[in-house]
Amino acid sequence: MTGYNARLDAISHKGMLDLRGDAEAARLCGEALACRFPAKPNTKIALPDHGALICLSDDHWILETVDGLQLQVLEQLELAAEAQFHSFCDVSDMYSHFRLSGLEAMDVLAQCVAIDIHPSVFGPGSTARCAFADAVAQVSCLDNSPAFEISVFSSFERYVTDFLSMAMGD
């Protein structure tokens, strides 16, 4: 056998919104979505209806939703934060997504990213925007099986696919 015990799957498009604003804007948006925006950078929380919220910094979030709903949600959030200085933007097409899983998924991922992905540090709910080989990716831990989600700029999709395949030993 050559290759790691890992599996790479492409994930179809998601609805994604880039949300910039202060804490008050986040609070207002949270009310609109019936959730609390995470305040700690590099954390990801799940939302009802298969959505998620990623906190990148104290004024920057990425909202994930089902593809097709993003413009509706964007409208909802624009309305909610109308009185606050903010910048919301549909970025659903900016990213391509992968799921890397399997017993040796960490061995594969460790070849691609320099961040600490040990389960004690980077468990479920952890996320980081980091260098991924020679590109940039948003890497999230999905569960301890282990499984990771990797989101990259769509123009890097082929490169990242090929790099992961190589790292897996294919």
Add this chain to the structure above:
Amino acid sequence: MTEGFRSRSGGRIHRGRKISFQFNGRRYEGFPGDTLASALIANGVSVVGRSQKYHRPRGIMSAGLEETNAIVQLAGNDDEPNRAATTLPIYDGLVAHSVNVAPSVDFDLGSLLGFFHRFIPAGFYYKTFMWPKDRWDWYGGIIRKVAGWGTAPAKPGGGRYEHRNHHCDVLIVGAGPAGLSAALSAGRTGSRILLVDSDTEPGGKLLSDNLTIRSCPAMEWVDDIVAELDLMPNIIRLTRATATGYFADNYVTVIEECPDKPWIRERLWKVRAKQVILATGAIERTLLFANNDRPGIMLASAAMTYCSRYGVRPGNTAVVFTNNNSGYRYAIGLLKAGVSVTALIDTRKEADSRLRAAAAGSGIEVIADARVVSATGRRRVSAVNIVSGNDQSPRRIRCDLVAVSGGWNPAIHLHSQSGGKPIYNQRIASFVPGESKQNERSVGACRGELTLQSALAEGANAGCKAAALCGFALADIEVPDCEHEPEPGVDPVWDCSQPGGQSSAFIDFNNDVTSADIRLAMREGYRSVELVKRYTTAGMGIDQGKSSSVSIVGLIAEIAGLEPGSVGTTTYRPAYTPVSFGAMAGPAKSDLIVPWRRTPVTDWFLDNGGHLDETGAQFRRPLFIAKADESAGDAVQREALAVRNQVGIYDSTPLGKILIQGPDAVAFLNRVYSNNWENLPVGRGKFGFMLHEDGRLLDDGVTMRISDNQYWMSNSAGMADVVLDHLDRLLHIHWPELKVYLTPITDQWAVVCVCGPHARDVLYEADIDIDISGEAFRFLDTRLCTIGGLSARISRVTYTGELSFEIAVPMRHGLRLWNILIAAGQKFGITPVGSDTSMLLRTEKGFIAAGLEGDGYADIFDVGMGWLVPKEKADFVGKRSLEKNRRSDGGRPEVVGLLPDNSDFVPPKGAPLVEYDRNDEVPQQVGMVTIGFFSPNLGRSIALAQLRDGRSRMGQSATIYTKAGVETATICEPVFIDPDGERMRD
């Protein structure tokens, strides 16, 4: 070949199976657990290589990674140079051979150089090969053939080289007694440990030194500890893993050979550790006497290792030569292993009394206050000549093995690489780690504490402390009692050869540097250790000072009459041991080495004759899209004609795109662009130039106002990241008060440009749902629309000077949009065009490329864009510097057009424009060609150029200097087609 030097029993080899291997074309056998060196010794092979310079026969010197004689090249699928036979485990099918020999290691023509050694001392090539000056390349070729350490593999090796990032709380380098002790105490706290060791099994010196712990063989303790460590989930333990470099922020590189996966040849671990414990041990050093490099002369610790660990006798009749107490233990050990030890030569008058009594009791003649001055024998040592006391008449002792113990050098290399400065320690006559500069601590022998008891105690303490510093509670430390070992009691003697002797005493075996070379260098004025190193090459190369550096320092000190501590050491640099290029390069090959970005249309181009090249921001775009058998030049000419006469289609996706949003967006744009941005209505765009703070051009582009508070900025593809960084820095550092957010959206939108007289027709054919007539949709307008059923944003911008429309759709629809437009354009002769064609078209139109006409010196006025700097505008980034530069500078490099007098001559990009002074025949450069093409639309060649005070030279002649000769051209306005812009505003 039989293993005549193999003991009947003993050692840590596995005698149940034999391994067959080849060395220098002969077949030998060994056992699993053997290194190539131990197997060769077992088979009676004495000469394993030749020295680099004099091609002297060399044998195995050590038993570890400090080896500099037995450097071999692997052959076959494992083809690899620079492998030390002492650290290379044998395996079935191993094929290796000596390096730097011709025709063979036994008969090497290069050894003739030895007869001329007096004429080629250190630095001879600096003096000899100075003339004629242009012959150095020739000399270099000869030297490389004569010297060198093997050949680079001709093809990629088998197996895979992998890179892996790793984080841990504590990295422990070395799994000898100190390292194991540290791992145990740190591991018991629960901290994340990475324990690496270069050997095939843990234990360090305990693998060969027959010591006891708790009155039991020390290896029993090792087995117990390793068993416990291997049960801890928080510990990763690597063997055959060498820490080769220690960099800033506790970043350590580790090369692991043959890791857990059989298909991986080497793995480079990039380790980021919170704390590092260095337990790298100490390296025994040799002593200097004439012919101390003869095969059969080796380090005493190595001789002991071969006997006890590998069950081979490195000789039958041994002389041990020492200046410290270690030599006694090894002499007795060799005797027990079946080697006849005829004499122990000790440079000291006094030694540890118990050791001396034990040696004498074993029947070994101990000769105190004596030294070996020379060895005899060529292909194998046959005797040593010694002098003792004040009696300088030599005594000859026959032997076939000389075991030399010249004291111990702590392996301080990684400490030094980490930034620490070694300090001299009188007690061991060597250098020990100084103050730690990073989160690092050295323990045991690598700190100069050479006894087993000290190693265990220091390791345990360091493990606890390191884990505690990472936030883990201290564990119970239990340090077992060990066998008593005397302190080394070293006599710092640096050169035992007799002055004026005919033979050489080698101090650096790797580079064939002798004590005479060091003396010569110092006579010639190179007194600093760094200069001596560079002049003689001592301590360079594979050795990296492991075996030689302290001896060099000691000898310099002795010659200069200084203390070694005041001489200091040279700088130890990575890599500690040779690293294969494969390990450095890793597994990425071809397109994975440097990523390139794709657009939705990339594959279409590849399928349809597109010749891709990187055109900025890692995007590869087609330079042109050639038809079958069409040349590049013909393709570009065809595409350019099509755009001017029919319609072209171009993938503009790589252009940088930034969404600027917020109530202060206008104020922000006003500051970053030179022109005014007030009163731009929604749905309109504007061209702008952005400057650096020093007034130089940064980038140009069109920014569209797409809603009250939203602006869509376009940048050059190659400048997209630079501009974003520039804007982010301004916003976050200089203008945090502005309520503006920037969102890079390049990858959100695929953009297709349709340009040419029939562009509008194509869009109507593609069923666009808005009125795009010249009246309803003017130049620099932007609207939302649907086209071919796709929601899109359409903008009227141009880079070709033609009627142009840019249509942006979400990235996933990019290919669909492209295909819709291609289909709609068929009846109008739509032609896909590449970036070379785009460059030709913009040259015809005289549009400026900030990266070409703006060369880092030219300013906005020089490129003819001064109209973008309103006099009344109070400020913008770069304004002050721009004004200052224009006040103080002389002639400006102004952009002009060139019409070559020979209309077929295309001025090459970068060609200098020159003029001749009346009194000077040497041409003076006054400018340069920035771009040149043959314009199919004009039927002649054209160019843009920077020319000093060019705009005052209109109509004059310019001289273009090329390699092929001189050409002339008429200076003209830099716009060759449609100077009034009627086409693009149609």
